[in-house]
Amino acid sequence: MTPPSRGENEDSLKLREWQESLLRALRETDRAKLKARLKEAKIAALKRQRAILRSAAHQAERQALRDALATLRILKHEIRGSADKGTE
Numbered sequence: 001m002t003p004p005s006r007g008e009n010e011d012s013l014k015l016r017e018w019q020e021s022l023l024r025a026l027r028e029t030d031r032a033k034l035k036a037r038l039k040e041a042k043i044a045a046l047k048r049q050r051a052i053l054r055s056a057a058h059q060a061e062r063q064a065l066r067d068a069l070a071t072l073r074i075l076k077h078e079i080r081g082s083a084d085k086g087t088e
Helices: 006-027 031-051 056-086
Strands: none
Touching: 006 031, 006 056, 031 056
């Protein structure tokens, strides 16, 4: 088995960056920090999505990014909904 090339290592680091950002958002329990975490995760996912847009080799990651962005949208919607319920 040959070690990964430098480009492959860099891709792995980029993958981890957006995933770690997503996990930080999903694990955040402080409502005051959650909005910023969601924004950070969205930016990281969109940045990576643009970076691999035309690469056929990253089809599975593109799907994972679409799923992550959908999850972030749902969370954002849920947060808005719960905030509205708290003011009734």
